[in-house]
Amino acid sequence: MLGVCMRYARNRSEAEDILQEGFIKVFMNICRFRQEGSFEGWIRRIMINTAIDHYHKNRLVDFQSDFDHLDDIVDASQIQDDNKYNAYDLSCDTLLAMIRTLPPGYQLIFNLYAIEGCSHREIADLLNISVSTSKSQLFKARKSVQKKIDEYSSKKIKDQHHEEG
Numbered sequence: 001m002l003g004v005c006m007r008y009a010r011n012r013s014e015a016e017d018i019l020q021e022g023f024i025k026v027f028m029n030i031c032r033f034r035q036e037g038s039f040e041g042w043i044r045r046i047m048i049n050t051a052i053d054h055y056h057k058n059r060l061v062d063f064q065s066d067f068d069h070l071d072d073i074v075d076a077s078q079i080q081d082d083n084k085y086n087a088y089d090l091s092c093d094t095l096l097a098m099i100r101t102l103p104p105g106y107q108l109i110f111n112l113y114a115i116e117g118c119s120h121r122e123i124a125d126l127l128n129i130s131v132s133t134s135k136s137q138l139f140k141a142r143k144s145v146q147k148k149i150d151e152y153s154s155k156k157i158k159d160q161h162h163e164e165g
Helices: 002-006 010-028 040-059 082-090 090-100 104-115 120-127 133-165
Strands: none
Touching: 002 010, 002 090, 002 120, 010 040, 040 104, 082 090, 082 104, 090 104, 090 133, 104 120, 104 133, 120 133
């Protein structure tokens, strides 16, 4: 569960705080587990909700929606093909580290959408924002991650040429 919390925290210490708070909720509400799904899934949902609560309590940056009609702007063609980066050994840990450097609002929405599989409507409801704000934040997060991947791949190419030369 620490890994789940790490995706929503700015650092390990913050993730550990979220984890501790989440497990307190687990133990206080264990009698509410209805055994209708996996126990791990139930705990995971508590950890995610605790991370969202933590974010709301410590919110440093307000969400800003720069686009009213983002449906026309956000599409798969704007995010470059990830396959071209396979040759540069972009590990899961490296990608997660890149995601952790995103501003808190971008990181939260990116994780909820791309990793947890929440819809923009679900994200909007969880965070008390509009669907277009969720889409805007995801769009900006993707652009930022794409830029980081491009920089990473450029560095790998330079390093590879330097080693060969």
